[in-house]
Amino acid sequence: MADARLGDEADLYEAMVANERVEGWMDVLQDYVGRPGDASAACRAKRAAQELAEAASQSTAYEEEAIACGAPSTLEAALRASLSRGAEEKLLSALSTSLASLCGEGAAQVRVRSVRFSSACPTVLVREGALGDGLGARLWGSSFFLCRVFAATDPRVMAHETVLELGTGVGLLGCVASLCGASHVVMSDGERGALHVARATMALHQAKHRDGCDDERAVASVCAAATLPWEVAEGALCVRRLDWRDDRRRMEAGEATHVDADVDVPTLSPDATFTWVVGSELLYDVSCAEACAASCARRLAPGGRAHLVGAVRDRAYLDGFLEQARRWKLRTCVRALDPEEIAADADGRTLGLRRASEYEGGYVEILMDRRDAPHDWHVAIPFE
Numbered sequence: 001m002a003d004a005r006l007g008d009e010a011d012l013y014e015a016m017v018a019n020e021r022v023e024g025w026m027d028v029l030q031d032y033v034g035r036p037g038d039a040s041a042a043c044r045a046k047r048a049a050q051e052l053a054e055a056a057s058q059s060t061a062y063e064e065e066a067i068a069c070g071a072p073s074t075l076e077a078a079l080r081a082s083l084s085r086g087a088e089e090k091l092l093s094a095l096s097t098s099l100a101s102l103c104g105e106g107a108a109q110v111r112v113r114s115v116r117f118s119s120a121c122p123t124v125l126v127r128e129g130a131l132g133d134g135l136g137a138r139l140w141g142s143s144f145f146l147c148r149v150f151a152a153t154d155p156r157v158m159a160h161e162t163v164l165e166l167g168t169g170v171g172l173l174g175c176v177a178s179l180c181g182a183s184h185v186v187m188s189d190g191e192r193g194a195l196h197v198a199r200a201t202m203a204l205h206q207a208k209h210r211d212g213c214d215d216e217r218a219v220a221s222v223c224a225a226a227t228l229p230w231e232v233a234e235g236a237l238c239v240r241r242l243d244w245r246d247d248r249r250r251m252e253a254g255e256a257t258h259v260d261a262d263v264d265v266p267t268l269s270p271d272a273t274f275t276w277v278v279g280s281e282l283l284y285d286v287s288c289a290e291a292c293a294a295s296c297a298r299r300l301a302p303g304g305r306a307h308l309v310g311a312v313r314d315r316a317y318l319d320g321f322l323e324q325a326r327r328w329k330l331r332t333c334v335r336a337l338d339p340e341e342i343a344a345d346a347d348g349r350t351l352g353l354r355r356a357s358e359y360e361g362g363y364v365e366i367l368m369d370r371r372d373a374p375h376d377w378h379v380a381i382p383f384e
């Protein structure tokens, strides 16, 4: 089981830079394959292969990106071309070293992390994806905080909860809500890559916690499956596409708004509402923060509550979120969180979360309910 560090925004920059550089190297190598007799093309190909090998051996992001861009077959074609031309040894060596560098951690077909966030709860397996699958393809540590909120909730109360996780990414939070007894859980995201990763996490969850497999067998069963379902446990736990911008359009333009359905991934019904809307690390630019507020408002059932947690990278993102939340008639309350309180695992380790001082507004939890709701949730919280 992989035990890599948790996701954070550095991943986004790393993936973007890796993508740009890998595409550049691929262009050079393809150019060489097209004219292997050209000395300058061969010289550039040698340099590209050397740089790719070095980057991929030092960074999983480069390795994953190179694999996603089809580098192994391009390198093989370049090797064949150089062998048939009797190319210089340094080029052959650079190409084969580069090919060998793409067999590390980033080449693993299934990257699984096992997480134990509380001694009261069993280990949960989560599938992680490549950085190129999007920000949600790695587990972000803030989600541990809400996992512990679920675990601390009376199972009799959980049994009445219907939970919507916004921006689920790898799908940890939704699986934990289900494990803690919620009657119906939807893990949603707007990104195709994240939805596929969350679906695999859900399949691992099903195999481990419902079919009783041990970790190895759970992973093996997911690897062996030709296709994975979008829902398990007779629909009690499912993965659905929900882009907050669609909800925002619906809220602003009314019910007539048409949203294109994704043919592959089932979309959350426009009118589905939940007693508990949750999410971690969702506010990382103004427009997504504002759209997220619209989804919180639209998806909250009367009497329901929303609970988000995450870093405040820029106060404008949080302000934009809160302004929109109030516009859509939500009461809001923001409380500062200590990273040690957020992402400690069952053994008290803080899992490498960045320090609060690294973010303009530290870490916060945002609690919300509808203005028309009775005051029976978090009565102690001074809602604005």
Ligand SMILES: C[S@@+](CC[C@H](N)C(=O)[O-])C[C@H]1O[C@@H](n2cnc3c(N)ncnc32)[C@H](O)[C@@H]1O
Pocket: 134, 135, 136, 137, 138, 139, 140, 141, 142, 143, 166, 167, 168, 169, 170, 188, 189, 190, 191, 194, 242, 243, 244, 245, 279, 280, 281, 282, 288, 291
């Ligand atoms: C930083 S990741 C956090 C993932 C996960 N909640 C965690 O804590 O590990 C943010 C997630 O929000 C999703 N997201 C961003 N914008 C979205 C939108 N407009 N609609 C739905 N999901 C969105 C991303 O695809 C990604 O999975």
